[in-house]
Every structure is written in structure tokens, then in C-alpha cells.
Amino acid sequence: MIDLISEKSKRYKFIIGSFVLALAFLAISFACGVYTNPAHEILERPFAIFIFGFIGCWVLIILAKIIMTPLLQRDEDYYQKGDDDQDV
């Protein structure tokens, strides 16, 4: 099993590996003279989907884990509090 949380060096290797693979696919796109979504004005530009994947993922992580989690998460028995039979 892979412990990527405590083994930082292994995690960095995976990060670099992911980046290299993404670059490789970007290079393939350029080499073949094709870009990404041909029906999309924004995403059809060079590097667009490459950057979109990275920034999009950060946006979702920030929204979900940093903004929404403290606002919306409660104890697991939130709805059962005060119930006699835990049935509601």
C-alpha cells in the first residue's frame, strides 16, 4: 500500500510524474497540430485544458474543503439530537 501522506518524497515523485505525463500529452497535441475542444472558444486555445485541469481542481478543493466544510459540516448525529428513539 502507498502511504503518500507521511512519505512526502514519494508524494513529490508522483506530483512530478503527473506533471511530466500531462506535458507529454500536451506535446502530442502540439506535434499533431490539434488542440483541445474544437467546439469551445476558450478551451480550444493552446494550454487551455492543461491549465484548466490544474486551476479547476484547486478551485474545487478550495470551495469544498476550505469554504464549505467549516460552514456545512456538523456532527453525524445532528438530526438525531434530542430524539428518544433515533427515528427521525
Add this chain to the structure above:
Amino acid sequence: MFNNFHPGFILILVGFLACVLTPKLRKMMLACGPFLALIAVFNITPGTVENFTFLEDWTSHYMYVDKLSWIFAFVFCLMGCIGGIFSCHNKSPLEALCSMGYAGASVCVAFAHDWITFLFFWELMAATSLFLVWNDPRPTSRGAGTRYILMHTLSGNFILFGVIMKLVSGDYLVHNLVSGPHDIAFWSILAGVCINSAVVPLHAWLVDAYPSATITGSVFMSSYTTKVAVYALLRIFGGTELLIGAGVLMALYGALYAVMENDMLKLLSYHIVSQVGYMVAGAGIGTVMSMNGATAHAFSDILFKSLLFMCCNAIIYATGVRKINQLGGMAKRYKCVFICFVVGAFSISGIPLFNGFISKTMTIFAAGLGGYMWVSTLLELASVGTLLSICFKMMYFIFLAPDKGVAPEQRPIPSNMKVAMIMGAICCTVFGTFPQLLYQYLPFGEVVYEPYTLARISAMFQMTFMALIPFLMFLPRMEPHTAMSLDTDWFYRRPLKSLFRGISNLFISSCHSLGHAWEIGVHQFMNVCNNPMELLDARPFNARKHYNPDNYRTSIADTIMIILTTLFICIFYFRTIG
């Protein structure tokens, strides 16, 4: 042999037989029976119409087959086969009846051509699926089932109201209402279908009920209710622009909540909301490609979502643990489940060679082609969310992270579960690798979309690997906490709870008061019976003295006086006469 046999009726019959047969025969019936329905679907050709007349002049158009209803009936029956195998070890006859009845009712909705038949089977779906929730022994399932049926009753009533309005205006057949008047019937039926489609903010019933269903029941539930609603949206409301925004909101909302979620099945339920969002948006755009994309994605979603549900339920079955933060190391322990989960995760994330890739990209492409750039971009963002929560988060924390040792194996995974998962994984891979197998049956015209171009494959892998980097950078904080997320049901769960408690208390105190009043009434009645003279008393009841029989008795002196007087009269008479 099976010409024009209704596959939905076959599935319902399989359910009834499985319910009454012995456990051994039930197992066989559940594993083999749904294949008869699949054969029946293959033997029906678009254009087939079957009617049934009753109540003198009312005709039920119970089987109207066109390309749209056929493709949905096909995938419902295919899922019935996979689900039947997955659940055939079940000992509960009621669950066998309800799961097959639910699948059969879904097929019947797809084939129904008149409003009454459509509504009847729509309600049958709700009724049968309810028992898949209530059949689970956990106490929370009872509450979840009650909320589920309340929401589906609301949905059914909206549709019933719209259907009555349609029937009054002489409109008997199910057809696209977008071109017609946008009257109260239109909005009423749309509201009912939107509840079943889990359109945000009417989606909370799904995330509440699906994880509360039985281990095999939730697999069925993940496949039918929302997809039948998508079928209804495509048939009745295709081209309603309002649905575009609703679909985008669903796709993003589900993806964001899934990132936070800790319960495996709740996370997958949020992804049902998210993936149905693509279909709702596709139905709203209303072009040939978007409608085909929505149909294809509904087809794919049934296969990969049921596969993911089967994998997670297999782990729950074996370990009894539902929380992601208590699991880890499952890849080593359950290799078959892990491989099937990888196929399901790659499929839902739209990785090439898996079926999500051929359907999800078509819907996003259709949005771009239709001039909805913001829709296309936001749906693309939602697909990054799918990668993040299922492909990265679930796969790492459940399967690849070190085992935390708190989820020991309680019982082995039955072989029928493994067979069903492998079947699902094969379907996802085959349809993903050979898209024409699905595209040739898409109902809204010829498919001019080619998924396997270098541009799309390259774009998908670029996005996947670049999205992996933030996940790895943020990994120590990505592990979910033991908590629940507040959702839109917060607005009605607590207020409704207070309302129901208030009403209950009101009834109880009313009963007590009535009981007291009854007691007083009986007492007064007894008094009157004892002494009818009280009726002549002019004073009000409250002012009267309680009945006391001594008040009405004559004294002993009167009696003695009467006796003595009578005695003296007699003595006097006899002495005078004598």
C-alpha cells in the same frame, strides 16, 4: 418466441415468482429471470404498439416502442440482469419482489404512451423502491424511507394534477409539451419530473434514501428512479431552456458535496446528482447532439454508477464499514472489487476506453456546439470534480492508502456479487471501447460525433494528470472527517419535525381533553338516568348539585306517621262499627 412480450411485465412476474418460490429456486429466478426480459426487448422493434381496452371505452397504451423508449428499456433490462445476479443471495422474498417490480415498473414507464399508464407505473416505482429502503434493519432507514415516500408522493401529486388538466383538455398521450402552451399542467408535470430527477434544491431525498437502502437495494435505486425521470425529461421537456441552468447547477453541486463527503454511498449519491446534471442540461439544450448525448450518458451512467455502488456495497457487506476514513488497503484484500472499482471510476471520470468518455464528452461538446460556452466550461469543471472525488479520493483512501485496521472482514463477498461486478465492468469497457455499439441505437438522429480523436484523448489525459497535482499537494487535508454535511433538507427536516411533533402534541392533548369531556358527559348522563327529574331542573348543569339519592328519600317519621294514622283510623272504624 417472445414477440411483443412486455419486458416490464416479465420483470414484475419474475419478482412475484421469486417472492413465492423456495430460497434455492428464488436464487435461480433472480439470476436467470431478467434475461428473459432482455431477450424480449431484443425481440421488440421500434414501431410496436400494444393497447388494452377496459372500462368500456378507455384504452391503455401500455406499450409504445420508439427508439427512445427502446434504448431506455434495453438498459433497464440489462441492469435488471446485473442487479438480479448481484442480489440473488438475498434471503428476503419481499426485497426480491420489490427490486424486480421496481425494475419492471421502470420499463413500463418507458413504454407507456398515455398519461394514466405513465402515472400508474411512475407511482408503482415509488411504492416498490420504498420497501428497498424500509427493508434495511437500521433505525435511520425508517425515517429516510418516510421522507423518501413523502417527496415521491409530492412528485406523483404534481404529475397527477398536470395529467388531470391534460385529460380535461382532451390530451391523452404522452408527448413533447415544449411546443404546446406553457400552462399550469406543463409546470405541474415538470415540477413532478424534476423532483424525481433530483434537480437541486429538490435532490436531498436521493442522498438521504439511497445510502439508507439495503445493500442490494441501493444498487437498483442508483439505476432507475433518476434515469426514468431523465427519460421523461427527454420525451416531454426536451428543449426547455430552464433545464440548462438546473443541469449545470446539479453537476457542480453534486461534485462539490462529493469532495466533502465521508460516507461511501452518500458520496456516490451526490455523484448521481452530478451526472444527472449533464443529462438534464443536455435535455435542456435540445439539439440532436445534446439529446443524444443525454441519452448516451443515461445509458452509461446506469452501468458505471451501478458498478460503483456494487463495489462499495460489496465492501460494506464484507466489513460492515461505510466511512471512507475508516477504510484503507482494500485493494490488497479485495482485488476483484478493486479492479471493478477502477473500471467504474475511470468510466465515470470519462477516461478513454471506458463508457463515460463516449457519452459525457458528447454532452459537453454539444453544449459548446450549441453556443453555450459557459455551460460547456462549467460541465468540464464538474468533470474535474468527478476525477477528484472518485478517481483520486475514493480510490486512494479506500483502496490504496494503508489499512487502518478498523475494518476486519466479517464475512466473505459472495461469488454472485463478484460475477455481477465483473459483468458491469465488462459492459463499461465494451461500450467505451466500441462506441458505435451504443451510437447506432441513439434515438434523436444520426450521431456525427467521434469521441476517439487525438485531440479529445490528449485533452482528457492532460486534464486528468494536471488535476492529480493539486490533489497530491493537498492530500494530507483531503481525508474526509467523521461528519455529515448539511443539505437543502435542513430547510424542511427540522421544521417538519417540529411541525409533526406540534401536531402530535395537539392531537394528544385534544384526545385528553375529549376524554375528560366524555367522562363528564357520561357522569351527567348517569345522573339523569338515576333521576330523570333533574331534566326539569332549570339551573345549568354546572350550577346543579351532584345527584344525592338521600335528598329525594322521605324520612322514617313520615312512614311511621302514615302507619300510625292508618292504624288509628282502622281502630276507630272497627270500634265504631263493632
